[in-house]
Amino acid sequence: MTRPAARNGSRASADRLARLLNLVPYLLARPGIEIAEAAGDLGVTERQLREDLELLWVCGLPGYGPGDLIDMAFDGDRVTITYDAGIDRPLRLTPDEALALVVALRMLAETPGVANREAVERALAKIEDAGDLVGAPVAVRLPGDTPRVEALRAAVEGGKALGITYYTAARDETTERVIDPLRMLMVGGRAYVEAWCRRAEAVRLFRADRIDAITELDEPATVPPQAVPHDLTEGVFRPSADLPLITVRIGRGERWITEYYPCERVEADGDQWLVSLRVTDLGWARRFVLGLGPEVTVVAPVELAEQVRATAAAALDAYAVPAPTTVPAPTTVPRSPEVDAERVPPGDPAVAGRTQ
Structure with a gap:
């Protein structure tokens, strides 16, 4: 079994919807075109x-009967709209529809990475004014909204350079960096700041929840001309041929890997699957494989298999160290009835605090 390349169906659907919305008024203005x-x-x-x-x-008004759907007449290669299902009438929103639109726009305005936040806020103000929804008791807060995200957004909007303490999961290390923010993004439900990293001398993406500390510097962000934002239409991680390719054999319980990570190849091998995918580096791949269940075997490269074997062997050796055989004898203290009456369960925080 070979896994087909994923198609950008959502973008195609959005393009077609925009085309259909423009098509009816276009044809109404040009009968017989x-x-x-x-x-x-x-x-x-x-x-x-x-x-x-x-x-x-098959589009039209609710009810979707013969008198509700858009209709048209064909004369050879010419087409004329004969019934537009009211699409030429001015839009009128019910209070529920207006409120739903206000909530959606407020969420859009709070989403990091919106290209023109001012346009969203202007549209929001017009809808609220038209529908008497100004000050509507609705608060919208995204799951990723944190003081850290707010500080990053303020730095981006204010054009300030930032000093950050950042944890890089791929290398399992924490570093100090100075960055010049370019923009805020929301990808896959996570907030990112895209910035010129002075340490790497390149444009980098920093996940907001992996930034341990932020310091706004007293200098403006200075972005060099060669700093070009990434194309993230297909996600944050974009596998390329220059990245290491690993192949693992997985059982049924680990098949979720093929849904969560972009895979180059997935082949059935009896009850198991052979999965090939690109990784940022073999260090990340080693931790990734060790974190999975026992139904995973590294097939390639050999270097990764040896790293996983060595790390697993070191862990087993640590467990093999014998425990001390001599245990100090406990000291027996006479217990009074009052003390017995005040005994507390093991692990009680109060007791732990007194014995440390």
Whole structure:
């Protein structure tokens, strides 16, 4: 079994939705237009336009009966909208619809990485004014909203350089860095700051929850001309041919790996799967494999297999150290009835505090 490359279906769906929303008013203004001409104006092929028209035939108002759906007439290669299902009428929102839109816009405004936050806030103000929703008792807070994220966002908006203490999971190390922030991002439910790292002399992504300390410096952020933001349309980690390729054999209980990590190849091998994926470095791969269950075996590279074997052997050797055989005899102290009456359960915080 070979795992197919993932397709960006959400982007294609969004593009088609925008095209369909523009298609009806376009056709209403040009009754009897030739399909070839319309396809050229809209920047699509004739085949794609015909598929869009077939989809419009099943779109319309709730009820979705014959009198509710968009209708059109064809005369050879010409098309005319005969019923637009009210799409040409001004938009009127119910209070519930307006409130739902306000909540969505407020969430969008709080999301790090929004390209034009001011435009979102202007649209929000217009909807609130039109629907008498100013000051609506609705508070929106994203799961990633923390004082750390707020400090990072303020630094980005204020154009300040930052000193940070950062934990790098791939190398299992903590470093001190000075960064010049470029933008805030929200990817996969996690907040990131993208910045020019003066230590690495390159653009880097820093996960907000791995920043242990932040110091705003008394100097503006200085981003060199060669600092180019990353393309994150397909996620934060983008495997490339120059990264190490590892292959592991996994059992049924570890198949979640193929859903969580981008894999180059997944092949069935009886009840087990052979999985190949790119990693940032073999140090991360070693910790990754050691953290999995017993149904995982490293197939390649040999270097990784040896590292995993050596680390596992060292752990077993640590357990093999014999414990001290001589235990000091306990001191017996006469116990009074009052003390027995005040005994507390083992591990009680108060007792632990007195005995340390």
